Amino acid sequence: MTxxxxxxxxxxxxxxxxxEAVRWAARLxxxxxxxxxxxxxxxxxxxxxxxxxxxxxEDAPADGGRRAPLGEDLAAPFxxxxxxxxxxxxxxxxxxxxxxxxxARMVVLGRTGTDGFAGMxxxxxxxxxxSNAGCPVVVVRGRGGxxxxxxxxxxxxxxxxxxxxxxxxxxxxxxxSFRQVPLVAVHAWADVVCDxxxxxxxxxxxxxxxxxxxxxxxxxxxxDGWQEKYPDVEVRRKLVRDRPRQVLLDESERAQLMVxxxxxxxGFAGMxLGSTSQALIHHSACPVLVVRPEARR
Numbered sequence: 184m185t186x187x188x189x190x191x192x193x194x195x196x197x198x199x200x201x202x203e204a205v206r207w208a209a210r211l212x213x214x215x216x217x218x219x220x221x222x223x224x225x226x227x228x229x230x231x232x233x234x235x236x237x238x239x240x241e242d243a244p245a246d247g248g249r250r251a252p253l254g255e256d257l258a259a260p261f262x263x264x265x266x267x268x269x270x271x272x273x274x275x276x277x278x279x280x281x282x283x284x285x286x287a288r289m290v291v292l293g294r295t296g297t298d299g300f301a302g303m304x305x306x307x308x309x310x311x312x313x314s315n316a317g318c319p320v321v322v323v324r325g326r327g328g329x330x331x332x333x334x335x336x337x338x339x340x341x342x343x344x345x346x347x348x349x350x351x352x353x354x355x356x357x358x359x360s361f362r363q364v365p366l367v368a369v370h371a372w373a374d375v376v377c378d379x380x381x382x383x384x385x386x387x388x389x390x391x392x393x394x395x396x397x398x399x400x401x402x403x404x405x406x407d408g409w410q411e412k413y414p415d416v417e418v419r420r421k422l423v424r425d426r427p428r429q430v431l432l433d434e435s436e437r438a439q440l441m442v443x444x445x446x447x448x449x450g451f452a453g454m455x456l457g458s459t460s461q462a463l464i465h466h467s468a469c470p471v472l473v474v475r476p477e478a479r480r
Contacts, residue, residue, distance in 0.1 A: 188287050188288055189216075189288060190219075190220050190286070190287045190288060191208050191211060191212045191217050191218065191287065191290075191291060192222055192283055192284065193205055193208045193220070193222065193290075193292075194222055194223075194280050194290065194312070195222065195223050195293075200323060200329065203293060203294075203332050204291050204292055204323040205221065207291060207321070207332055207470060208321075209267070210334075211291075214361075215361070217288060218268070219268070220267075221268065222279065222283070223271050224271075224275065224279055277308045277312050281311070281315045281317070284312075284316040284317045285318070286317075287317075287318045288318060289318055289321060290318060290319075290320045290321070291321045291323060292312060292320065293323055294322060294323060294325075294329065306465065309322060313445065313473045316475070319354060319472055319473065319474045321470050321471065321473075322464045322470065322471045324464075324467050324468065324469060324471065326469075327468065330468075332469070333439045333468075333469050335364075335439055336364070336437055337359070337364050337365040337366060337367045337419070337438055337439070338359040338366050338367070338438060338440045338441075338442065339355075339369060339434045339435065339437075339438040339440070339441050339442065340352055340355035340366065340367070340368055340441075340442040340443070341369055341370075341371075341427060341444070341459065342368050342402060342406070343427070345444075346476065347444040347445070347476050348405070348444045349405075350474045350475065351442050351474045352405060352406070352409055353474075354474045355368075356409045356412070356416055358440055358442065358472070359413070360413045362440075363415075365418070365419055366416050366417070366418050366419065367434060367438065368406055368418055368419070368420050369421045369423070369431060369434055370398060370401070370422050371422075371423045371425050371426065371430040371431075372394065372398050372422075372424060398422055399422060402420055406420070427459050428458060428459045428463075431459060431463060431467075432462060432466055435467040435469045435471075436468045436469075439469055440469060440471075440472055441463060441470070441471045441472065442472045442474065443460050443463055443473055443474075444460075444473070444474055444475070444476065445474075460473055
């Protein structure tokens with residue numbers, strides 16, 4: 184994580200798993216001599232058409248006043264090497280974090296909510312930040328979603344043939360090098376096509392499926408330059424004829440960090456993450472680092 188501001192931002196309001204997010208970010212900041220800033224917002228962005236009752240926010244100032252010090256307490260055990268600040272803001276959490284991310288090294292969020300209206304809000308907020316942030320975003324998830332956050336295992340990265348994955352590959356090599364763990368480079372491709380008329384999947388004729396050698400060369404080409412830059416990183420290539428989403432979800436069961444790119448474009452369209460990134464931030468069994476091409480580190 185070079186060439187950027189030294190601040191790691193942690194959103195501690197409006198997401199499940201905020202405590203795990205603070206602890207994960209505190210370990211990262213302490214290990215890399217970075218500053219940690221805990222951000223709690225009093226307002227929640229409500230989708231158009233929903234009327235939130237006034238009493239819902241009557242105790243927000245007092246609640247916000249409690250949450251920021253709590254976050255500082257959670258970060259304290261990881262040493263004094265990383266300055267920790269806690270701030271409470273009366274702004275929309277996604278808007279504030281997106282704005283602050285332009286000068287940050289990384290934004291860290293807890294896992295998304297899953298139950299009822301609050302869960303829908305949390306999921307929309309996380310998607311908005313991930314799609315529009317000016318720096319990489321980590322959604323901290325554990326085994327089984329709300330289980331322990333893994334601290335060992337390799338770093339895994341999803342690799343495709345688009346320019347969007349270049350930033351993800353760079354971030355993954357950097358993370359694996361710093362953590363001194365292997366990097367699993369996953370490239371998945373499927374041998375089925377969708378029939379737009381019948382809305383069914385059908386096998387591609389055998390002569391069209393002789394892609395294995397081609398896909399192997401493409402994966403090697405995407406990794407070669409980075410392997411030269413990070414000779415200390417052991418790279419394990421995994422090429423699978425399957426859907427990328429399912430392969431990466433399976434790999435997250437063994438990894439300590441999953442790195443993916445996204446096609447977010449800003450505005451409303453930018454909130455529509457690619458299906459693979461969307462699935463991972465909601466269902467991964469380890470923290471997910473999402474890197475947009477425009478948000479290089």
